[in-house]
Amino acid sequence: xxxxxxxxxxxxxxxxxxxxRNFRKIPxxxxxxxxxxxxxxxxxxxxxxxDGETLSDVSFEGSGCAISVASASLMxxxxxxxxxxxxEQLFDTMHDLLTRADxxxxxxxxxxxxxxxxxxxFPSRVKCASLCWHTLKGAxxxxxxxxxxxx
Amino acid sequence: MSTAHPLQETSGFDPLRWRRDFPxxxxxxxxxxxxxxxxxxxxxxxxxxxxxxxxxxxxxxxxVHRGVHRLSELATADYEGAREKVRAFINARSTKEVxxxxxxxxxxxxxxxSFVRPMxxxxxxxxxxxxEHHSNIVPWQLVAGLTGAVLKVVPITDTGELEPGAxxxxxxxxxxxxxxxxxxxxxGTINPVxxxxxxxxxxxxxxxVDGAQAVPHMAVDVRDLDCDFYAFSGHKMFAPTGIxxxxxxxxxxxxxxxxxGGGEMIRIVRFDETTYNDLPHKFExxxxxxGGAVGLGAAVDYLNQxxxxxxxxxxxGLLAYATDRIGSVKGVRLVGTAxxxxxxxxxxxxxxxxxxxxxxxxQEGVAIRTGHxxxxxxxxxxxxxxxxxxxxxxxxxxxxxxALVAALDKARGVLA
Numbered sequence: 417x418x419x420x421x422x423x424x425x426x427x428x429x430x431x432x433x434x435x436x437r438n439f440r441k442i443p444x445x446x447x448x449x450x451x452x453x454x455x456x457x458x459x460x461x462x463x464x465x466x467d468g469e470t471l472s473d474v475s476f477e478g479s480g481c482a483i484s485v486a487s488a489s490l491m492x493x494x495x496x497x498x499x500x501x502x503x504e505q506l507f508d509t510m511h512d513l514l515t516r517a518d519x520x521x522x523x524x525x526x527x528x529x530x531x532x533x534x535x536x537x538f539p540s541r542v543k544c545a546s547l548c549w550h551t552l553k554g555a556x557x558x559x560x561x562x563x564x565x566x567x
Numbered sequence: 568m569s570t571a572h573p574l575q576e577t578s579g580f581d582p583l584r585w586r587r588d589f590p591x592x593x594x595x596x597x598x599x600x601x602x603x604x605x606x607x608x609x610x611x612x613x614x615x616x617x618x619x620x621x622x623x624x625x626x627x628x629x630x631v632h633r634g635v636h637r638l639s640e641l642a643t644a645d646y647e648g649a650r651e652k653v654r655a656f657i658n659a660r661s662t663k664e665v666x667x668x669x670x671x672x673x674x675x676x677x678x679x680x681s682f683v684r685p686m687x688x689x690x691x692x693x694x695x696x697x698x699e700h701h702s703n704i705v706p707w708q709l710v711a712g713l714t715g716a717v718l719k720v721v722p723i724t725d726t727g728e729l730e731p732g733a734x735x736x737x738x739x740x741x742x743x744x745x746x747x748x749x750x751x752x753x754x755g756t757i758n759p760v761x762x763x764x765x766x767x768x769x770x771x772x773x774x775x776v777d778g779a780q781a782v783p784h785m786a787v788d789v790r791d792l793d794c795d796f797y798a799f800s801g802h803k804m805f806a807p808t809g810i811x812x813x814x815x816x817x818x819x820x821x822x823x824x825x826x827x828g829g830g831e832m833i834r835i836v837r838f839d840e841t842t843y844n845d846l847p848h849k850f851e852x853x854x855x856x857x858g859g860a861v862g863l864g865a866a867v868d869y870l871n872q873x874x875x876x877x878x879x880x881x882x883x884g885l886l887a888y889a890t891d892r893i894g895s896v897k898g899v900r901l902v903g904t905a906x907x908x909x910x911x912x913x914x915x916x917x918x919x920x921x922x923x924x925x926x927x928x929x930q931e932g933v934a935i936r937t938g939h940x941x942x943x944x945x946x947x948x949x950x951x952x953x954x955x956x957x958x959x960x961x962x963x964x965x966x967x968x969x970a971l972v973a974a975l976d977k978a979r980g981v982l983a
Contacts, residue, residue, distance in 0.1 A: 418597065418930055420930070421926075421927060421930045421981070424926070425923075425927075425981050425982065430981070430982060433982065434918075455938060456921075456922045456937070456938050456939075456952075456953055457938065457939055457946065457952030457953040458922075458952070459952065479920075479952055480920065480922075480952075481920035481921075481922035481923045482919075482920060482923045482982055483922075483923070538926060540926075541922075541926060544922065
């Protein structure tokens, strides 16, 4: 495997694709939003359980490529117990990480999420990694009714 | 493996001889020799086509059917000469039946808007199939939406063939036109278009065939098929992008109103009345893609030189080899296993999403398509979000297939 491919499919990505965390429905979710990438058919649903301003539970379901599944899995793992403001902040950080070549990929607060920076070398795959984050933003801001599309 | 498919050896067809005519096939991708297996999306261009287009712009460029000056005469001769080459290529009766378009999509939209829309009434039916490309679905939905007509869909079987008898059964007294692909871009299925056309005609229903995936792979004779319209693109048959053809029977085209207005398509323009030009110019408003037409003519010459019968025989053997090899990769399931196929192997791999496959094999220099192939109803039929697709041309070799198979094994190692 060459270097950029190794960078894209890091162990943590492969692991979260094989065994996605929080891959389940939240039956009494406060927010439930669908995200769709028409280009490749990736489709996922993000569920949020809110306790005041805190995301007391976060989960997802759906099908997609390794990058989109791993990104969603890592996202849910990270967000549980965080506040809405922290989640919004993380969306901005991830948006920069995935789209800006000069965004630092080694910032301490990124943790495992830094593994997603490999997509920057693969412009056609950026949308795979960002789908769940856009869906999250829709869930945080909207009333949970409108599907989110990356196109 | 080499004894299992004797056709390639016995046909005497040497892909390497033709491969040298395609400059891009010597390119490297990610440091590896390019293995181009995305021909159903667009084909590569031979030197003869590239040179013909360059020569046109270097020596003959002018507008057509306009000036009396020398260059305009040369450009017009190039443009109309290419039309005659296309006429002979598909065996149309007259160049009046050969309309230049931007491609298959525009040709289908032209028929939908100019021919079908004016005759549609609420409750009328347009018959198509479940394996159509979006470009042979959406133009019909547009005119149906404007008129209250409805789409009737011929279902496909688990192997990717039209359900036996369903086409004939769905032809009704309300059917205004039947439209179907000659070869499916997502599954490779070759449809029995001659028989289907005869069945439709027996009920007084006219037929449009989407030939985009057929013309690069087999000889097409529109008079033998007897279809009323036949649409195809230049860029899938080794010509440039931006040029395509609508073949239509002369009497039908003559009765149709123009689709777009502008220069070239008129005879006399007055503010109270305009009279239109003769066929085929009536449907060619504005300055056309002259360079593209020249390239299309050169591609026809080139295909005649290679020989479509030889291409069909060679690709048949290569497809059998590819089906065998790709189908034998661990975890791979083929999608689309019709008895009669051309040029396409669609597949999925257990535990590896097609999108990841596409990225990983690309790193090995192998170009395949992944996704829904602009045929979402086909994906829905097989309950898949996407497939990977290797699609062939006559310049592909068994070594290309072997490179893909090695890359697929690598992908499985990374992710499965």
